[in-house]
Amino acid sequence: MKRAATIVLLAALISLPLWISSLYVLHILIMTGIFIIAAMSLNLLLGFTGQLSLGHVAFFGIGAYTSSLMSLGFEVHLLPSWQVGLEAKPVWLAMLTGVLLAGMCGWVIGRLSFKVRGAYFVIVTVSFAEVVRLVALNWVELTQGPMALNNIPVLRLGIPGFFEFAFLRKPANYYLVLAVGALAYLMIRRLVHSRAGRAMIALRENEALAASVGIDVTRYLVLATFLSAGIAGAAGALYAHYVRIVDPEIFSFIYTVTMVIMVITGGKGTLAGPLVGGLMFGLLPEVLRAFSIPPEIQWVIYGALMILIVYFLPEGIVPALSRFWRGRRQQDDAAALALKTEPSP
Amino acid sequence: MLRASPGGERDHPHFTCRAPPRQRGACLAALRLCEQRVDQLLQHTLNALILGGTYALLGIGLTLIFGIMRVVNFTHGELYAFGAYMMYLWVMLAGMNFYLAMVLAVALGVLLGGAIELVLLRRLKGADIDTTMLVMIGAWIALQNLEQWTWSGVAKSITAPFPATPLVLGPISVSWNRLFVFVVASVLILATHALINHSKLGKAMRATFQDRETAALMGIAIDRIHTATFALGSGLAAAAGALLGPVFVAYPSMGDLASLKAFAIVILGGLGSIPGATAGGFILAFIEELGAGYISSGFRDGMGFLLIIVILIVKPTGLFARRERIG
Numbered sequence: 001m002k003r004a005a006t007i008v009l010l011a012a013l014i015s016l017p018l019w020i021s022s023l024y025v026l027h028i029l030i031m032t033g034i035f036i037i038a039a040m041s042l043n044l045l046l047g048f049t050g051q052l053s054l055g056h057v058a059f060f061g062i063g064a065y066t067s068s069l070m071s072l073g074f075e076v077h078l079l080p081s082w083q084v085g086l087e088a089k090p091v092w093l094a095m096l097t098g099v100l101l102a103g104m105c106g107w108v109i110g111r112l113s114f115k116v117r118g119a120y121f122v123i124v125t126v127s128f129a130e131v132v133r134l135v136a137l138n139w140v141e142l143t144q145g146p147m148a149l150n151n152i153p154v155l156r157l158g159i160p161g162f163f164e165f166a167f168l169r170k171p172a173n174y175y176l177v178l179a180v181g182a183l184a185y186l187m188i189r190r191l192v193h194s195r196a197g198r199a200m201i202a203l204r205e206n207e208a209l210a211a212s213v214g215i216d217v218t219r220y221l222v223l224a225t226f227l228s229a230g231i232a233g234a235a236g237a238l239y240a241h242y243v244r245i246v247d248p249e250i251f252s253f254i255y256t257v258t259m260v261i262m263v264i265t266g267g268k269g270t271l272a273g274p275l276v277g278g279l280m281f282g283l284l285p286e287v288l289r290a291f292s293i294p295p296e297i298q299w300v301i302y303g304a305l306m307i308l309i310v311y312f313l314p315e316g317i318v319p320a321l322s323r324f325w326r327g328r329r330q331q332d333d334a335a336a337l338a339l340k341t342e343p344s345p
Numbered sequence: 346m347l348r349a350s351p352g353g354e355r356d357h358p359h360f361t362c363r364a365p366p367r368q369r370g371a372c373l374a375a376l377r378l379c380e381q382r383v384d385q386l387l388q389h390t391l392n393a394l395i396l397g398g399t400y401a402l403l404g405i406g407l408t409l410i411f412g413i414m415r416v417v418n419f420t421h422g423e424l425y426a427f428g429a430y431m432m433y434l435w436v437m438l439a440g441m442n443f444y445l446a447m448v449l450a451v452a453l454g455v456l457l458g459g460a461i462e463l464v465l466l467r468r469l470k471g472a473d474i475d476t477t478m479l480v481m482i483g484a485w486i487a488l489q490n491l492e493q494w495t496w497s498g499v500a501k502s503i504t505a506p507f508p509a510t511p512l513v514l515g516p517i518s519v520s521w522n523r524l525f526v527f528v529v530a531s532v533l534i535l536a537t538h539a540l541i542n543h544s545k546l547g548k549a550m551r552a553t554f555q556d557r558e559t560a561a562l563m564g565i566a567i568d569r570i571h572t573a574t575f576a577l578g579s580g581l582a583a584a585a586g587a588l589l590g591p592v593f594v595a596y597p598s599m600g601d602l603a604s605l606k607a608f609a610i611v612i613l614g615g616l617g618s619i620p621g622a623t624a625g626g627f628i629l630a631f632i633e634e635l636g637a638g639y640i641s642s643g644f645r646d647g648m649g650f651l652l653i654i655v656i657l658i659v660k661p662t663g664l665f666a667r668r669e670r671i672g
Contacts (some may be wrong), residue, residue, distance in 0.1 A: 052475060054482075112658055119417045119474060119616070123608045124657055127650035130605060138643035253601065257486060264479060296494035303487030307465065310479050 013178060017171040026170040032282025033177035034239050037184050038255075039262040039274035041231035044188055046260070047269035048197065049224045050204035055109075055125030056232055057256040058132045062105055063098040063233025064240035064250055065136060065143060068152045070094030071241070076142045091155045091241060098237040099230050106229020110222035126253075133251035148247035155241050173242050180238060184231050189271055191227065200224055204269075254299070261306050267316025276317055384516040385638070393634035394627070395523045398530030399585045401626030403603060404610030405537055405619055406581035412617025413554045413574045415474055419481040420461060421607050422600030423488040424579045428454050428586025429595035430492060433501045436591075443506050447529075447587050454583020455576045462575035467568065485604075493597035505591040526588045533584055534623060537577075541619060550574060554617065582607075602646055609649035613656055615663025624664070 020026060042056050073088035089097075105128075113124040136143045143149065155176065158164035167176050191197045199220045202210040211217050240246050258281060266277025281302070288298045313320050403425065410418045428450050435446035465484055469477050507521035541547040552560040553570045561567045585603070586595075593599075610629050614621025629649050637645035656663065 050475070052478065112654065115657075115661060119411075119478070120612070120657060120661065122417065122478065123612060123653060126605060127609070127653045131647050131650045131654075134644055134647040138641070254486075257482065260479075260482065294494065296490040299490035300487045300494070303483040303485070303490070306483030306486070307480050310476055310483070311468070314476065 017174050023170050026174055028283065028286055030170065030173050030177050030242060032278060033174070033181055034235050034242070035258065035262065035282055036274055036278030037177070037181050037235040037238070038232050039259045039266075039278045040181075040184055040188060041228045041235065042259045043263045043268055043274045044191070044231070045224055045228040046263055047267075047273065048192055048204065049200045049221055051221065051225075052122050052260070053125040053225075053228070054122050054253075054256055054260070055127070055129030056228075056259055057251055057253065058125070058129035059102040059106055059229040059232035060236035060239070060255065061129075061132060061136065061246075061250045063102040063236030064246050065098075065149070065236075066101045066233070067091075067094045067098030067237035068149045068240045068246050069142070070097050071153050072149065072151075074142055076139075088153075091153055092157065095155065095234070095237040095241070098240075099233045102233020102236065103226050103230030106232075107222060107226040109229075110225030111218075115218075129251060129253070129256065133248055136248040136251060143248070146248060148245050149240075150245055152240055152244045152246065154244065167241070177238055177242075180234060184234065185271070185275075187227075187231075192271065196220060196223060201269075257302075261302055263316075264306060265309050265316055267318035267320075270316070270318045273316050273318045280317075380516075388517045389634045389638045390631075391517055391519055392523075393631040395519065395527040396634065397627035397630035398527045398534070399589050399626075400606065400610055400630050401534055401623045402530050402581050402585040402588075403607040404614065404622035404626045405534065406578035406585075407607040408611045408614065408617055408619060408622040409541075409550075409574055409581075410578040411611065413550055414466070414571050415477075416466060416575075417474065417478045417481065418575075418578070419478070419485040419604060420488055421578070421582050422602070422604030423485055423492070424454050424458060424582035424600075425586035425603040426489070426492055426595065426597065426600035427457060428583030428588075429503070429590030429599065430496055430501070430586075431583070432503050432587045432590045433496075433595050436503055437501070443591075447584075450587040451580050451584045454586075455580035457583075458579020459572050459576035461579070462572045466571070466575065470568075485600075489597060489600060492600075496595075496597065498597060500594040500596040502594045503591040522592055526592060529588055530585070533581065537581065538619065538623075540577075546570075546573060606646075606649050609653045612653050612663055618663065621663055628664075 016029070017026060020029075038056065038060055041059075042053065045051050045053050045056075070086065070089045071091045071094035073086050075083060075085035077083050109125065109128055113121050137145055139145070140147070155167040156164050157167075165172075167173050192201075199210070199215045202213075202215060203217060203220060207217060236250070239250075262277035262281050263274050264277070265280060266273030266275065285295075285298060288301070293301075309316070403421070406424075407418060407421050410416055410421070431450035431453055432446055435441040435449055436443055439446075441449070461484065465480055466477065469480060505522045505525075507525065511518040511520045512524060541550060549560070549565045549570050550573070552563065552565055553567060553574075557567060560570075582603070586599075606629065610622055610625040612625075613628060614623070614625035629652065632652055633645055633648045636648040
């Protein structure tokens with residue numbers, strides 16, 4: 001039953017560009033997909049280790065900026081007389097570097113801030129994102145500041161000399177995002193069901209107890225931050241080479257909030273949660289736009305929804321739904337059992 | 346080479362240059378540059394002192410709410426923006442008296458804070474800190490966008506009834522408006538200290554801060570203390586906004602930076618410590634002002650965040666907290 005549902009879902013996702021011809025709809029789906037990947041990375045941290053990162057957009061933006069700069073090449077003066085430059089590199093290499101650098105930043109932030117936790121971690125991550133935004137805005141020689149990085153090359157894959165494929169058109173980008181998303185999903189699933197994942201969940205549930213049975217708290221938290229930041233960086237790199245323009249707006253706090261809302265609504269700590277929440281909040285702006293609701297009111301609705309969900313569905317949609325299904329199946333089973341055991345007349 | 350000569354000479358009023366005549370020009374130029382630098386430093390110090398007052402107000406409000414209620418209040422900056430916009434509404438649109446409008450803005454901030462506590466937080470009693478944090482984030486987004494929708498994204502300036510010519514004190518100058526801000530902020534800080542330390546309400550608040558359960562057993566109405574705390578903290582934020590609104594301008598996202606700076610101040614001083622928040626406000630203002638003046642003005646607002654990161658590495662409990670207060 002569950003496997004059948006998965007296959008149907010996968011088939012629908014893969015065949016989507018075949019029966020949707022509207023480029024606009026495809027664009028919305030690609031952007032939603034990128035944000036779902038980012039939300040999945042946030043869920044790894046928030047859902048499975050219980051640490052809320054409110055600066056997740058920093059990792060997303062670092063991935064985007066690193067990948068763009070590597071693929072464009074740059075020259076900067078670190079000191080007035082000391083110039084550092086880099087030739088333009090192939091896009092796949094640039095994207096990998098972006099992922100790695102974002103992961104490294106996550107590692108550093110994790111190392112620094114997991115001595116303290118809870119509210120402190122939240123504030124450190126917020127501060128980090130703000131510092132990174134200011135660097136992107138003010139280091140004009142490297143990042144072009146508010147003038148933005150333009151003409152970012154698209155991803156090209158292939159064997160040099162034989163054939164080459166450019167991810168230029170929307171269906172190709174859709175499949176790229178889908179592939180990266182599936183990869184991230186499988187990676188997170190593998191991790192969560194592994195020894196390390198169980199250690200993380202144990203930490204979330206009861207840190208003192210987990211530490212007492214020998215789980216190295218800092219190590220697993222830093223590992224989770226590293227992976228989470230890396231996946232967010234991958235989402236950022238996808239974004240940069242799809243949209244092909246990156247400016248400091250990418251670090252807007254509102255993007256982090258979008259990711260948090262997606263995870264909370266869908267259900268933190270569940271694998272499907274970010275998918276469901278991401279689809280909802282990726283497509284909701286379009287629905288609201290159809291009713292010609294101004295964007296400010298859209299955000300007011302987001303905020304109100306977030307509060308309502310915390311009150312009434314504190315675990316999110318996915319756990320609530322699965323409990324509902326399980327409950328119904330148990331009722332059915334009980335009814336069947338009652339029928340069977342009824343004495344025949 | 347230089348010697349102070351109170352009587353003054355023809356080259357310089359306070360110093361005599363005893364260098365050989367050929368080097369006298371260079372000597373005097375160096376002296377003037379030195380004086381300029383000292384004047385600059387004095388000016389930065391004065392600016393920091395004046396900014397620090399409002400920062401301290403913001404920090405005290407936030408630290409009260411965190412210390413007593415264990416709520417990471419993300420709406421704090423929105424209350425700050427609310428104060429500024431109320432000044433705009435009453436002074437610029439309704440034409441009300443400036444000082445009356447300020448009192449009204451703070452009073453409305455207190456009411457709004459109380460309402461937020463009653464509607465959103467009262468029912469979350471006993472929930473963990475993450476849950477309340479999410480609710481406050483939701484409230485923050487909703488409030489900020491309501492502000493943007495109501496007032497539009499264009500920045501609003503508010504005119505204050507002060508003379509345009511600054512007060513000149515020797516080499517440094519200060520505008521009358523900023524002086525007013527500093528005086529009012531100082532009075533409010535002292536009043537809050539007095540309220541916390543010398544009133545019955547303050548005693549109940551301190552008891553709740555120390556041990557919520559025991560305080561409840563002693564007959565303190567914890568619910569009412571929470572509402573009062575949130576209203577007081579919000580009122581202080583609104584006061585900071587009402588004070589700084591006429592100095593700068595009011596714009597919808599002004600609350601974001603205010604929130605983040607308030608967090609920086611609170612972490613600097615230690616979560617829950619009011620003297621810590623007061624000192625933290627002034628320290629942050631000094632670091633920002635000196636950083637902007639001598640390092641890079643583009644990173645002015647980044648100084649606070651760098652400071653948070655450094656403090657958390659070096660002394661995570663804050664500079665002034667006596668005991669561990671990690672939430």
